[in-house]
Amino acid sequence: MSHTEKYIPNPQRYTDGVGYNYCGKSGLQLPKISLGLWHNFGDVDDADEALKMIKHAFDNGITHFDLANNYGTPFGSAEKNFGRILKDHFSSYRDEMVISTKAGHEMWAGPYGDGGSRKYLMASLEQSLKRMKLDYVDIFYSHRYDPNTPLEETMGALSDMVKQGKALYVGISKYPEDKAREAYRILKENGTPCLIYQGKYSIFSRDIEREVLPLASEHGIGFIGFSPLAQGMLSDKYLHGIPENSRAAHSYGFLQSSQITPELVARISKLNDIAAQRGQTLAQMALAWCLHQKQVNSVIVGTSSVKQLQDNIDALKTPDFTDDELWRIGELG
Numbered sequence: 001m002s003h004t005e006k007y008i009p010n011p012q013r014y015t016d017g018v019g020y021n022y023c024g025k026s027g028l029q030l031p032k033i034s035l036g037l038w039h040n041f042g043d044v045d046d047a048d049e050a051l052k053m054i055k056h057a058f059d060n061g062i063t064h065f066d067l068a069n070n071y072g073t074p075f076g077s078a079e080k081n082f083g084r085i086l087k088d089h090f091s092s093y094r095d096e097m098v099i100s101t102k103a104g105h106e107m108w109a110g111p112y113g114d115g116g117s118r119k120y121l122m123a124s125l126e127q128s129l130k131r132m133k134l135d136y137v138d139i140f141y142s143h144r145y146d147p148n149t150p151l152e153e154t155m156g157a158l159s160d161m162v163k164q165g166k167a168l169y170v171g172i173s174k175y176p177e178d179k180a181r182e183a184y185r186i187l188k189e190n191g192t193p194c195l196i197y198q199g200k201y202s203i204f205s206r207d208i209e210r211e212v213l214p215l216a217s218e219h220g221i222g223f224i225g226f227s228p229l230a231q232g233m234l235s236d237k238y239l240h241g242i243p244e245n246s247r248a249a250h251s252y253g254f255l256q257s258s259q260i261t262p263e264l265v266a267r268i269s270k271l272n273d274i275a276a277q278r279g280q281t282l283a284q285m286a287l288a289w290c291l292h293q294k295q296v297n298s299v300i301v302g303t304s305s306v307k308q309l310q311d312n313i314d315a316l317k318t319p320d321f322t323d324d325e326l327w328r329i330g331e332l333g
């Protein structure tokens, strides 16, 4: 099908697709696999492949798209490009999509374009809505904890976004455990409970298991994991050097080639062997591993091609882990 023709989504997407989990104790269901637009959807990326990935995701029941004000090179370009895709191809499907955005990292110059102030968050949400051509987002996150802004101010801004109808739900990302606890309390007192915590989670990044996950569970808050493939390191791509066009090869990406050390490659290679014994790719095993942790409601993958996205969707077809496999994977994490 040409991408200028009217897009008709796969009618089987909700029966044969990725399936859904409730987000914590809320009534909102999230697809087990969500698509993140941090890399691969900016102005420097392949626009045709970006459109194909969004369609392929939706055709497979992936209803949740994760953005932030600063995603894409240059900043804001992922939201702008996603907005165009929505307008051109998804205008009839807005109510079938969960779209999130965030503010908290540096976005524009001066004291009001970074951090957790009400001034920054409110202005940033307005800009995000304009770029995506939306009336509201489904989830707005405080992208990181700001020690220089009182939590009451940051959480007050989130609560007001919900009361103004510009965000349906709110969440926090990367907050330390003690600050997350306070944020949950304030949001609840404001009458706009926290929906979700977004944190880094993969075979290589397990910190959240200690405090963040138990706290979320205690408060009925959902958890969504980002960088489940450790930005692509948990795949077979770096086993034999750094391929051209990979994230580690790009000058503008967040993965540096210096992170791909021989020691790391040796661990990836052993993980790759375990995946092969299970009859799957390492990327598939890495995603299945995140999702076997019952508190993980969804994982946000970033993909640079439809082929990768399909490989990741197929992770859901794979067998449960044996105790021995979990132990061996744990030793290599």
Ligand SMILES: NC(=O)c1ccc[n+]([C@@H]2O[C@H](COP(=O)([O-])OP(=O)(O)OC[C@H]3O[C@@H](n4cnc5c(N)ncnc54)[C@H](OP(=O)(O)O)[C@@H]3O)[C@@H](O)[C@H]2O)c1
Binding pocket: 035, 036, 037, 038, 039, 040, 066, 067, 143, 173, 174, 198, 199, 225, 226, 227, 228, 229, 230, 231, 232, 233, 235, 236, 237, 245, 246, 247, 248, 283, 284, 300, 301, 302, 303, 304, 307, 308, 309, 311, 312
């Ligand atoms: N809250 C936060 O602070 C925060 C931080 C980071 C990310 N996030 C969210 O999480 C999303 C995902 O993060 P991420 O992009 O780091 O996730 P990731 O899934 O760990 O890494 C994505 C990269 O892995 C490679 N990849 C994906 N599927 C593959 C496959 N099947 N086989 C081989 N390689 C594969 C691709 O690399 P190549 O490009 O090299 O092909 C892709 O760009 C972001 O888009 C964003 O929405 C949030």
